[in-house]
Amino acid sequence: MGMGVAGSYLMARLKDSEHEVVGYERNVEEKHDSICAWGTIKPVLREFCKKTGRNFDDFLIHDGKNMHVKMNDDVKFDIGLKGLCTYDKLALIKDFIKDSKIIYGQAPKLEELEKEYDMIVDCTGFNRVYLPKLKEDFSCQHTNTK
Numbered sequence: 001m002g003m004g005v006a007g008s009y010l011m012a013r014l015k016d017s018e019h020e021v022v023g024y025e026r027n028v029e030e031k032h033d034s035i036c037a038w039g040t041i042k043p044v045l046r047e048f049c050k051k052t053g054r055n056f057d058d059f060l061i062h063d064g065k066n067m068h069v070k071m072n073d074d075v076k077f078d079i080g081l082k083g084l085c086t087y088d089k090l091a092l093i094k095d096f097i098k099d100s101k102i103i104y105g106q107a108p109k110l111e112e113l114e115k116e117y118d119m120i121v122d123c124t125g126f127n128r129v130y131l132p133k134l135k136e137d138f139s140c141q142h143t144n145t146k
């Protein structure tokens, strides 16, 4: 569920598996987008792409070497970058799913999905539509543990 970078990567990994996999994206295909600044860590994405038989360099937009910072008080400095780059995230997502069965423009309810599928993977991002919400005091319990 959800054809963002996580869901689409999973589709690519499962493409030639023994499982029948169907991807759902709530947006219609023409409006399928990727909300993000498209900045990433090159070595990490390279490895993920390699696992799907892709070359990350095909999606690279800018391979950063220096970040130039200009502060409000006109102080300027450079920070050397190691692996920070921008990439065409939407193109990669679309490539990950290009040969898979994707149902666009639908966001079925959990009960409907449970009737049809053995396993449902929630890749709906920040709003986590299908997984149970974490309890509000979850982080407090952890930080307060002595």
Ligand SMILES: Cc1cc2nc3c(=O)[nH]c(=O)nc-3n(C[C@H](O)[C@H](O)[C@H](O)COP(=O)(O)OP(=O)(O)OC[C@H]3O[C@@H](n4cnc5c(N)ncnc54)[C@H](O)[C@@H]3O)c2cc1C
Pocket: 001, 002, 003, 004, 005, 006, 007, 024, 025, 026, 027, 033, 035, 036, 037, 038, 039, 040, 106, 107, 108, 123, 124, 125, 126, 129
């Ligand atoms: C303004 C902004 C800038 C960012 N910049 C960066 C950056 O430069 N670099 C970086 O690494 N991260 C960046 N992020 C974070 C990054 O966008 C997320 O970490 C990443 O997109 C999460 O990927 P995902 O696949 O888990 O979820 P998402 O990218 O959120 O994808 C979820 C997909 O699920 C679909 N969906 C949702 N609900 C349903 C449903 N019920 N049924 C079917 N489909 C559904 C959505 O339409 C979407 O396509 C940025 C985030 C924002 C908001």
